[in-house]
Amino acid sequence: MGIVVPFCTAYGAFNEALLMLKASFRGTDGWYIPIIWHDGPAGIAAGREIYGAPKVYASLEIRFEGPTMRTVASMGGIPVLTVASTLDEPVSPEAIPSTAPDWRLKVIPRADGPGPALKQLVDASGANEDVTVRTAFRGRGTVSLGAAPLSDFSALSPRAVGGAYFSESSFREGYGRIVHDYLADRRADAGR
Secondary structure, three states, rough: EEEOOOOOOOOOOEEEEEEEHHHEEEEEEEEEEEEEEEOHHHHHHHHHHHHHOOEEOOOOEEEEEOEEEEEEEEEEEEEEEEEEEEEEEEHHHHHOOOOOOEEEEEEEEEOOOOOOEEEEEEEEOOOOEEEEEEEEEEEEEEEEEEEEOOOOOEEEOOOOOOOEEEEEEEEOOOOOOOEEHHHHHHHHHOOO
């Protein structure tokens, strides 16, 4: 997925590209985000600390050529993700498939030794509030994954879920929901 954010009151303008993997947690199907390539450094720490968003700094080129949107995320000059989508037909916003739950693993290391101080599975699918969708399109697209020393997802075989989709929207960013707190559960089990 490629994202262009021309204006954000908290982090300024930035672009992102991300990879979503189909996943299941305790019998619930959803999406897990193992990496977000991000070119606006102000949003990296906040994304990690609030939602557990696995953001890494990368070079992003997102451009539109007629009805085609092309996103290229590169690390060290090496393309690691390329998404090209041609937008064929306008659709209602409800036609865009849901990506809920939208899980991220929030891990903050301990300051006093090895191991995590915080380890939570977060669902960020409800974090966007006051959403206004101005346009929505469905089309077709391709995804290719490359390999760089700090970002290698090239062994994965991407599949489009119902085609390619595009939307232009505005929203207010709220908070995610903690689905599972790994350390709290471990402490509770130790106390029994």
